[in-house]
Amino acid sequence: MAPVPETSIGQVAARTNYIERSQPLPSPVAILGRGFDRPDYADLFRPRLHSANIRNYHLENVHLDTAAMTLFKNGMKIRESNYLVPLEFYENACVIETDLIKLESVTEHVMARSFDNYYHWLVQTIPGLDWSARNIGPDNITLLSGDLKPWQAEILEILGYDRVSRIALDPRHHYFIPRLEYSEFQNGSTAFEISLSAQRVYDRLAAAAMDGTPVDAKILYVARTDSANRAAENEEALIRLLEAEGVRVVVPGSLSVPQQVNLFGKARAVLGPHGAGLTNVVFCRPGTIFYELLPSHYLNPCFSRLAQAAGLEYQIDLFDSAETVGEDPHMRGWILDTDLILSRVVEIKHRISAARSKRTAAPIPPEPEAASPLPLLAETTHLVIREKPAVEASGFLSRVWRRVLQ
Template identity: 30%
Template structure:
């Protein structure tokens, strides 16, 4: 039987006037200059599906990331749900969290209860806990990416790091490599937190807003950080393709029905066919860092774009009922030429959400793009 703390009011972090319990260590502005890249050919394909480009009315805009400090808190589960000293919950830590996994309970839309802590730890701990970390994009870009916010002076403040218990081998390796870049040869303590596990913590170092979830913007510092990760890796001693397609034939969702036909055409245009699920983190990083041309369907594998050098050309395949521009925005900030081919989703015929439904690509559309 799980024992719960008293129900707590939920509040959302709201800069620049943060809650009094939130201490601002540093604000990190994004000073990178960028302009909306040419999207004309992709825009034409949107129109063929009677879709509008939302960037025409609400383009992404630069924002500020913050390093925050919470004192005398309870932090709960792999999602890193934070309950402040005054007994209130930080709503931002619930984004993508699931009550069935994190074991919290809503008593009403504005109040929630989390399990009682069974342990107390002292010192200052960096929270790399995050919900939905089983999705590689969320884990890599939205969670590990916020490590760019920690400078050498702030790294000295940190005694240990809290990470989710259930990371894949690739995700855990990404965490270790990223921490090496931040902390160097210093032996930093790592503590794994399981689903529903709550602990009292003296201080939580909380990097926030590296990716603005509701505005679709990734801070350019995230890109700069990931491009440095190769500095702590040994080079691969095998040749790497510079043109490749991300093969999703083993995927359980968003099956591309005519992928075999697409792959046959891409091979004729000298694209290597890569199944990322069989590669280590180090291999994926080097593969994308070496690339000149990448084609891939909307999915977590494209998160590796953050390792690409400026000028790498990206072509994303996007189901017409699942138009999400997270990778387009990363491409813009990272100086990666970007095109999108809209595919025909079967979500209505299959009666399932667009994120899971199969889709089909127009072969003339991909041939048109390959000619450019």
């Protein structure tokens, strides 16, 4: 079989809108600790000087190979839709007319990838859905997704998008979609960038979910005990030491979304190994300390970007990887340096105490007003976008880019 030709989404889009345009960013607090003496490692995690340009594409009369989550226009694959799909799925993607499900054109359909991972749903689905709901209208869009998990439904309800009509995609069928909204959040091109519009969505979600209960814990440790991926071999030992220091250990997957929002939104510091539960740092108040623990074989800066967008004080250390046989970085273990981590916790406590003393000595400013939603777009612009690779990293980082963050 001859390979199916490819095209770019910018070439076949009927309209292209900016969700946000790049702007200069203030210099945040970022401490790159152990393991970042290498310039290439430091460059990867160093704060960004500008936020991202992020676009939304309006597509007409496209097909979807649901199993491969690949879009087609005029018989050609749209290469930007190839994200977090095994290479063989994308290579074999096609349009099958038999049992093709043809959607109606009465609403705009919003692609919401079948992400069942907390990070990907919150960071790569919700911001694009929010933009479409506010600029097209929640009654004029239909969400295309997989079956929703309870926490996904909770996020939609908190934001008021539970009334948006939805179609659960069946991976056994292909679809014809007359009108489709597809944002750059969906294909991973914004994962290592700063999005201010996404942070405004998280601020609204936090404001809606926050309650008046007192602070539960000043310092949170986000445990990975519910996941076999990238398991730290001595995490249980670290947990016992941290609990003795008064740190609260949480497993976000065992909590409701409002519980997670309240825990993180009221904490003074958050630390933990790289994993989807750390996505909740988007609900932290500006100035909250965020300390990330990362195995040296898995250099993924996505949480450093979320921290910068949220205005957090970010700190990170790299830890030694175990001599695990195999190529899959998610299955490789690693060793936490408990002495180093405990010393960091002591430093964090001092920073919290110093900040409290400073606040006590100074007049208390009024509470900031909640961020207002972005205005509706006044006009639509068609952009001519220069071609560029969807992934610029190579080697291991390129493989990381394509793996689900669990």
